Amino acid sequence: MTSVEFFIQQAINAISIGSLYALMAIGLAMVFGILRLINFAHGDLIMVGSYATLMLLGAGLPFWLAAFGGVVTSTIAGLIMERIAYRPIRGAPDVAMLLTSFAVTILLENAAILIFNPTAKPFPAPAILRDALQFGNLRVASLDIVAIVVAFALLVSLTLFVTRTEVGISMRAASEDLLAARLVGINVNAVIAYAFAIGSMLAGVVGILWSIRVGRIDPFMGFYPVLKAFVASVIGGLGSLPGAVLGGYVLGILEIMLQGLLPASLSPFRDGFVFAALIILLLFRPNGILGSTEREKI
Amino acid sequence: MQRQRLYNLLTVALLLTVTLGGLVYTQLAASAYIQRIVVGLGISIILVVSLNLSNGFTGVFSLGHVGFMAIGAYSAAILTLPLALKRVNLPDLPGWLANVELSFLPATLIGAVLAMTVALLIGLSLMRLSGPYVAVATLGFLVIVQVVLVNWASMTRGSRTFSGVPSFTTLWWVWGWVILTVYAIWRLVNSSYGRRMMAIRDNEIAAQSLGISVVRSRIIAFCVSAFFTAVAGSLWAHFILSFSPKAFYFVETFSIITMLVLGGSGSVSGSIVGAVFITVLSEVLRNAERGISIASFHIPPMYGASQILIAIVFIVVIIFWPKGLLGDREIHFNRLWSLLLPPKKRKGGL
């Protein structure tokens, strides 16, 4: 394999992973933008969707239908989460909301342990998705292609949504200035519900793709993805949708690069390096790459 | 002012007497089970009060403090591990470390100073961040610590259990440190330093305009808090005697934060109240997890249910008492003292 082919291979890998991070990060960014809430429990929506899909598969549904059902379940779970845990504390200080999301995470994870088992369950994906395609010397996992295509489609739809539809523009308005949004007559409750619904739907999709990639699911599967989604969001600038997308791909590229560049003895430390890189980034750009560099004005 | 100082002295005397009395009773008359709980409670109090110094009083919302606990625990345990065990369990330790065996206090202090140094280093980069960025960055620190612990197997045995830690922690060690920690942090919070910290927490820009160095105050609080957190880590390591990196991660973090939030961030006595409440509640629930029989009605064992209930308690508290049970007020015994020792009437008013 030539170095060009190697590079392309790695690039596809990076973009595929980056797509998953980007989709996750968008969900976080939408909610953060409007509510200033860092929703840790976003990761558990991945878990909820995956377990729902598994159960539907067990009930005999074809994969595509089960996956669809899983995404719907994530979406509903997200909406319920918003209504029960987050709406009552709206207006509370940021840390209170962050901590509440921790509590919701613990609740969901332990509930999953009780209902299913703490041990991982295999996730049966249809053969096409587990295969790889050969292009000469290149071996491209079909899952990577699916992930990239799905992400692209979703990103395009989302962009159209937030720039062309009234609800989408209202969402952007609400994340700019919540008070002004209310004064203009935007139904903030509805807009927030939309943000959660879209974010949760994206989490559901990421969940399916992630589960196929890893091959099994367990109650704690959402923890690392949401952490990565955070990092992606922070890299790009919390609350910014384009920032979330940028951050997701930067993170994907960074991870693959580190994997390739780190000597074998240091490669288990890769995640540590990723976080160290994050902290260094924050030293120079305390608000992320696309975040404002201005200090807060009075 | 004279009166207040008298009251303060009385308060301290009362608290010390009650604490000592309680400890003596526990040592002599309580069961081993209760003794263990009281030790655990003391460690929790140190953790929560230290965390409060950073989160509650300076507004630096650290999610990574358990990382300092891990540094304290592992450093002290490596230093106190008997030489023979070191050869067996940690064969790859560097030479100078493999031949060292320290006693409890020096090992604990070294661990704490190490944690404090790390806090200083990361503090310098984190202190300019605000709100959610600090939280995510400190969470990053927690992950980095975890990754290092799991992978630096020559020092830590990696993800395998680190066992054979000498059982140095006693009721007296723990509560001695509790008293020291509470005293130190109380003094810090009520000093001019403390007032500066609270000014920063409440309004950073206004504080800066008054010439208060935001970064310096935050770093001091962060480092002091890391010091005591590491001490608690060491105490814990020599209590539980065997542990692995998993003990210093997310679940532990949430547990401490729940105690903090329940008691009220910004209140030292609140932290103590929160620690007591959650410790008791956890024990009760953990026993219930094994299944309860009420007459002929049997609730089956539900492991993990206690976590769910604590999470629910947390959510309920945040919704209804967002400032915690005590908010940022402290428990004062002034009214009690003025009842017992009524002030003399002064002629002509104050």
Place this chain on the structure above:
Amino acid sequence: MLRFENVHVYYGQVHALKGITGEVHEGELVAILGANGAGKSTTLMSVSGILKTRTGKIIYEDKDLTQASPYNIVQLGVIQCPEGRHIFGGLTVLENLLMGSVRRRDRSEVKKDIDWVCSLFPVLGERAGQTGATLSGGEQQMLAIGRSLMSRPRLLMLDEPSLGLAPVIVQTIFDVIRKLHEQGVTILLVEQNARKALQVADRCYLMETGSVVLSGTVEELRGNPEIERFYLGG
């Protein structure tokens, strides 16, 4: 059209409005004057439903607004242009204006109204594709007012439209306010700049620490020593 009946509003523990009573008749321009902290903005925020009235009633055309939610109040045609502009910085001028029309039922008229607003404030038309954050202070204020107008307000409430702006821009804005008044829009104007307010108003209320201390028509108030003090002091 709008009536306050002994309205009390609290900001947490602080008693911000202490029994406000007053009214605005259809077609009037009523000014609320007073120093900082007098409770002027609080009054508008309680009409808009952002702040809750603890006791008392705010009646708009026979409807009690005190329990209504902000977006329903906007639907009734009660529109506030808040203090400090509060435009959507990341949205374009056009998107800002569109946001003003979210509650309207007659979507077909929206395009016409955008043209009308741009005829009142030509600079907005010039900058239609720019984001709000790139506008100057005066332009942002014009955008804020324009956005309020997009809701076809029956009662328009303006909070300190002249704050921090150069005299020339202030004049432009007040010319538009006068034009709207002539077209029959009912206006409730909060201002610290008493001189400009009295030039356009029909009646005034003077507020001090949460209560109305003086009220009357502009003729009645001219020459009133309180107002004189307020001119020089406020």
